[in-house]
Amino acid sequence: MQKLLVTGASGFLGWYITEAATTWQVIGTYWHHRNIAQSPYSVPVDLTNQQAVQQLFQDQKPDAVVHAAALSQPNACQQHPNLSYKINVLAAWQIAEECARLDIPCVFTSSEQVFDGTQAPYREIDPVSPINLYGEHKALAETGMLARHRKVIVCRMPLMFGAAPTASSFIQPFIQRLRTGEQLQAFTDEIRMPLSGWDAAQGLLLTLEQKYQGILHLGGPASLSRFAMAKILVEVLGIDQANITPCKQADVQMAAPRPQNLAMDNTIALKLGFKPQDFRSALLTIRDRL
Numbered sequence: 536m537q538k539l540l541v542t543g544a545s546g547f548l549g550w551y552i553t554e555a556a557t558t559w560q561v562i563g564t565y566w567h568h569r570n571i572a573q574s575p576y577s578v579p580v581d582l583t584n585q586q587a588v589q590q591l592f593q594d595q596k597p598d599a600v601v602h603a604a605a606l607s608q609p610n611a612c613q614q615h616p617n618l619s620y621k622i623n624v625l626a627a628w629q630i631a632e633e634c635a636r637l638d639i640p641c642v643f644t645s646s647e648q649v650f651d652g653t654q655a656p657y658r659e660i661d662p663v664s665p666i667n668l669y670g671e672h673k674a675l676a677e678t679g680m681l682a683r684h685r686k687v688i689v690c691r692m693p694l695m696f697g698a699a700p701t702a703s704s705f706i707q708p709f710i711q712r713l714r715t716g717e718q719l720q721a722f723t724d725e726i727r728m729p730l731s732g733w734d735a736a737q738g739l740l741l742t743l744e745q746k747y748q749g750i751l752h753l754g755g756p757a758s759l760s761r762f763a764m765a766k767i768l769v770e771v772l773g774i775d776q777a778n779i780t781p782c783k784q785a786d787v788q789m790a791a792p793r794p795q796n797l798a799m800d801n802t803i804a805l806k807l808g809f810k811p812q813d814f815r816s817a818l819l820t821i822r823d824r825l
């Protein structure tokens with residue numbers, strides 16, 4: 536079996552990738568969360584440490600890489616710009632360089648937040664226009680990685696959800712509030728294309744199978760507002776006492792500015808064989824674990 540190195544295997548998406556990559560021998564990296572440490576194929580690495588990254592590639596000699604480690608919360612990036620730059624930009628560039636040295640494919644999990652949210656749906660060829668530091672750093676990582684290695688696959692991921700045992704997605708805090716009857720304020724003017732963690736992992740692995748190169752949009756099948764997502768969650772989970780209040784982005788103060796409509800055109804991914812489930816259907820398949 537060929538060896539797949541998954542960075543950020545202890546994170547939400549990393550867990551799905553390691554579960555889905557059944558045709559690979561998977562080596563996963565983690566840093567602060569040792570929840571995958573029981574696996575003999577997991578290694579602790581601080582990816583902001585250049586020597587440690589070099590050592591990782593020398594020791595593991597992977598046949599392919601999925602780089603999913605990141606400071607993934609836009610507000611945290613805005614509040615910790617240096618850390619965001621180190622992990623979201625510099626580490627990504629170094630990983631592309633290591634992959635170039637080995638001449639192996641490198642899948643990078645970028646984000647729809649490289650766009651400003653005013654010109655949706657976005658295609659792969661559209662110019663980036665980030666409005667927060669997370670998006671800016673993802674955009675820098677993309678260009679730097681693509682310039683360093685021709686076998687880089689930049690996958691722009693949408694808002695993801697699921698029931699990974701390792702880390703939570705945006706639906707867990709929603710569900711917690713909905714089940715306890717606490718007020719949940721949900722934006723009516725923030726539009727995203729939610730994608731299940733399982734489908735996201737399948738899409739990422741598909742790009743390796745298909746030897747794709749360049750930028751690819753892996754959006755979910757439909758655009759939904761956060762408010763619409765909350766209503767579907769209530770319906771699928773059969774929650775009686777839910778207290779959802781519609782609101783606008785402008786009503787809530789946050790560290791990072793938020794793009795409004797981040798719908799992506801995923802025509803190329805669909806042609807490649809990407810088959811994402813819609814939000815309701817995907818929730819139904821994981822309902823018992825929520």
Ligand SMILES: NC(=O)c1ccc[n+]([C@@H]2O[C@H](COP(=O)([O-])OP(=O)(O)OC[C@H]3O[C@@H](n4cnc5c(N)ncnc54)[C@H](OP(=O)(O)O)[C@@H]3O)[C@@H](O)[C@H]2O)c1
Pocket residue numbers: 542543544545546547548549564565566567568569580581582583602603604605606607608622644645646647692693694695696702703704
């Ligand atoms: N979740 C979404 O909705 C979404 C949407 C668009 C794009 N993305 C992108 O998709 C990727 C995965 O996101 P996610 O939601 O799975 O993120 P996550 O749950 O926050 O996991 C982040 C992962 O990165 C690792 N990490 C962070 N700093 C590190 C460091 N200095 N050295 C080594 N590892 C480090 C973490 O390791 P430890 O926890 O062990 O420290 C963890 O495994 C990210 O690139 C993110 O930007 C996510």
